[in-house]
Amino acid sequence: MTDQSPTPAELLAARYGSDPGFDPPQWNQTLTTLLQHRSVRRWLDRPVSEDTIRTIVAAAQSASTSSNKQIVSVVAVRDAEQKRALAEVGGPRQAAHISTAPVVLVWLIDTSRIRASVERARREKPVIEYTAAEYLDEVLVGACDVGINAQNAVIAARSLGLGTCFLGSLRNDAERVGEIIGAPEHVVPFVGLEIGYADPEEPAGVKPRIPQGAYLHWDRYDADAATDVGEYDRILADYFAQYDQPGSWSAGLVSRVGPKAVKVAKRHLLRGVFERAGFSLK
Numbered sequence: 001m002t003d004q005s006p007t008p009a010e011l012l013a014a015r016y017g018s019d020p021g022f023d024p025p026q027w028n029q030t031l032t033t034l035l036q037h038r039s040v041r042r043w044l045d046r047p048v049s050e051d052t053i054r055t056i057v058a059a060a061q062s063a064s065t066s067s068n069k070q071i072v073s074v075v076a077v078r079d080a081e082q083k084r085a086l087a088e089v090g091g092p093r094q095a096a097h098i099s100t101a102p103v104v105l106v107w108l109i110d111t112s113r114i115r116a117s118v119e120r121a122r123r124e125k126p127v128i129e130y131t132a133a134e135y136l137d138e139v140l141v142g143a144c145d146v147g148i149n150a151q152n153a154v155i156a157a158r159s160l161g162l163g164t165c166f167l168g169s170l171r172n173d174a175e176r177v178g179e180i181i182g183a184p185e186h187v188v189p190f191v192g193l194e195i196g197y198a199d200p201e202e203p204a205g206v207k208p209r210i211p212q213g214a215y216l217h218w219d220r221y222d223a224d225a226a227t228d229v230g231e232y233d234r235i236l237a238d239y240f241a242q243y244d245q246p247g248s249w250s251a252g253l254v255s256r257v258g259p260k261a262v263k264v265a266k267r268h269l270l271r272g273v274f275e276r277a278g279f280s281l282k
């Protein structure tokens with residue numbers, strides 16, 4: 001660690017916006033990379049090479065995968081028109097950063113390889129079926145694997161000096177995203193990930209998280225501790241004030257979970273998207 005590098009105590013204080021109350025017994029570059037995470041929404045006009053994308057994807061594929069199903073695929077969108085089309089799905093508040101990101105990885109829950117294996121096996125033994133697709137768990141398996149793969153990509157990108165921003169907003173219209181990238185009916189776009197070189201002028205930093213006491217429980221869940229976020233509303237408001245933005249965590253949470261927010265983001269339509277893709281969600 002050079003003299004300019006933040007110390008573990010500084011990194012932890014930034015992550016929580018306060019003294020976390022413990023001293024890590026060990027530290028390393030991986031922890032620094034993780035603790036320094038922030039989403040990037042302003043990009044330099046600098047391309048990301050194909051082999052860099054391949055390297056990041058190799059890190060993503062190195063993630064654990066439920067039952068070794070490998071139920072995930074990814075489409076790396078670099079074409080400007082394609083990105084503009086994705087930006088339309090993301091909506092006006094996201095359009096600028098989606099269309100200017102050098103690459104948008106669209107992560108897919110992809111049962112096509114399972115279906116192909118089942119079809120081949122059925123030729124020998126017609127009783128074989130893809131019964132797992134009837135149950136909600138198969139979608140959860142896909143969503144979990146996508147998240148783990150994509151987060152590996154985030155860390156790999158960061159370790160290479162690149163920034164990232166997740167795009168759950170692609171689920172505003174997953175079927176339109178499927179059309180844009182040419183996904184067949186059984187393949188569901190689940191989350192996007194912008195990757196590029198961060199504009200250092202972007203007014204954003206390490207956004208504090210809720211206190212660890214509300215998040216970490218030892219041996220048994222503590223319901224009172226879970227909802228005790230202490231000074232977090234003030235800490236987050238102070239963080240946003242540094243960038244001249246308003247922001248209250250509690251008010252933000254409430255506004256994001258109400259009927260209007262759900263309908264605007266079209267999340268009430270997602271069940272139909274998965275059913276049409278062959279998941280029965282039982």
Ligand SMILES: Cc1cc2nc3c(=O)[nH]c(=O)nc-3n(C[C@H](O)[C@H](O)[C@H](O)COP(=O)(O)O)c2cc1C
Pocket residue numbers: 037038039040041094165166167168169170191205206207
């Ligand atoms: C699954 C997921 C979906 C997200 N979707 C979006 C999105 O559509 N647009 C966006 O600007 N940020 C999106 N984000 C980024 C979050 O807003 C961000 O992670 C959060 O505000 C914390 O900020 P930080 O990442 O800078 O620490 C998403 C993050 C995750 C994990």
